[in-house]
Amino acid sequence: MSKLATTKDVFKITLPTPFAVGDVNVYVVKGDTLTLIDAGAKTEEAWQSFKEQLLLLGYKPSDIEQIVITHHHPDHVGLLDYFSKDVPIIGHPKNQPWISQDKQFFVNSEPFYKELFIQLGVDPAFITLIDMDEELEYSCRRSLTTLIGEGDILEGMTGFKVLETPGHAQSHIVLYRESDGMLIAGDTLLAKISPNPLLEPPQFGETTRPRPLIQYNNSLRRLLSLDISTVVTGHGDDILNAHELIQERFESQKERAYQVLQMIKKKPMTAFEVCRQLFPKVYLKQPLFTVSETVGQLDFLEELGEIKIEVVNGQHIYHSN
Numbered sequence: 001m002s003k004l005a006t007t008k009d010v011f012k013i014t015l016p017t018p019f020a021v022g023d024v025n026v027y028v029v030k031g032d033t034l035t036l037i038d039a040g041a042k043t044e045e046a047w048q049s050f051k052e053q054l055l056l057l058g059y060k061p062s063d064i065e066q067i068v069i070t071h072h073h074p075d076h077v078g079l080l081d082y083f084s085k086d087v088p089i090i091g092h093p094k095n096q097p098w099i100s101q102d103k104q105f106f107v108n109s110e111p112f113y114k115e116l117f118i119q120l121g122v123d124p125a126f127i128t129l130i131d132m133d134e135e136l137e138y139s140c141r142r143s144l145t146t147l148i149g150e151g152d153i154l155e156g157m158t159g160f161k162v163l164e165t166p167g168h169a170q171s172h173i174v175l176y177r178e179s180d181g182m183l184i185a186g187d188t189l190l191a192k193i194s195p196n197p198l199l200e201p202p203q204f205g206e207t208t209r210p211r212p213l214i215q216y217n218n219s220l221r222r223l224l225s226l227d228i229s230t231v232v233t234g235h236g237d238d239i240l241n242a243h244e245l246i247q248e249r250f251e252s253q254k255e256r257a258y259q260v261l262q263m264i265k266k267k268p269m270t271a272f273e274v275c276r277q278l279f280p281k282v283y284l285k286q287p288l289f290t291v292s293e294t295v296g297q298l299d300f301l302e303e304l305g306e307i308k309i310e311v312v313n314g315q316h317i318y319h320s321n
């Protein structure tokens with residue numbers, strides 16, 4: 001058996017990315033159809049590495065018959081550009097504007113971000129630091145050919161069913177096979193780190209922003225209801241104790257939230273003020289990540305009834321209850 005084997009029919013390929021997260025894992029699934037799950041960031045280095053590792057499994061890129069994406073982030077979709085236009089690309093509909101780099105979508109999202117940043121109390125000078133183009137450079141310009149969602153069975157991939165797990169991305173899905181408890185999780189559950197609950201603009205006529213950490217916790221709660229043997233993940237090692245790890249994630253997230261509550265009890269603050277206190281060293285380098293993480297904790301506390309919002313000149317000031 002190849003050293004790349006995770007189970008008898010799911011094979012892991014690890015690729016370099018230019019991002020802080022480090023390597024990304026993609027998977028070759030040998031079913032009736034040769035399927036690739038996710039596609040790495042768009043760099044020549046990743047593509048060469050992909051081809052070499054695929055060859056160890058006895059295949060070349062043109063043998064891949066379909067590609068399923070777990071979510072739209074560049075480190076998971078960029079290499080789609082290297083595949084033939086004839087290969088079906090399968091994913092949740094919310095991937096579409098991101099993976100096609102739909103200009104109109106980004107233009108339409110501008111007022112959303114503008115209003116959001118005012119609410120969060122973000123310094124206008126700071127906004128220019130949030131540079132989407134840099135990330136998108138490593139993404140792709142492709143389109144979904146097949147839309148999937150909750151409960152769908154994936155053709156050609158024996159027994160894998162789609163579960164929607166929004167949170168880290170609004171487009172996120174995982175693939176679960178009941179017969180052996182195998183979960184292909186993308187970034188929904190990672191062995192070493194907790195994925196960032198990234199803020200995204202609303203889609204499909206939604207009028208309010210998603211609350212990604214609340215969604216993420218609900219997604220994890222769903223995973224707790226499944227019998228899981230092995231989780232193969234988007235970054236890092238496989239997970240063999242999924243339920244235990246999820247409980248640990250809940251605990252540490254709650255701890256972080258209560259740390260935020262202590263800060264707000266001392267002094268009512270905007271989200272951006274909380275962010276700067278929480279991430280004094282990183283907030284300038286990773287603005288979207290740190291603001292998203294902060295808003296996640298605030299949404300969580302608000303949901304629990306621990307804090308409330310007072311609107312002053314469009315800014316949301318968080319007070320403890």
Ligand SMILES: [Zn+2]
Nearest residue numbers: 071073168187
């Ligand atoms: Zn991701």
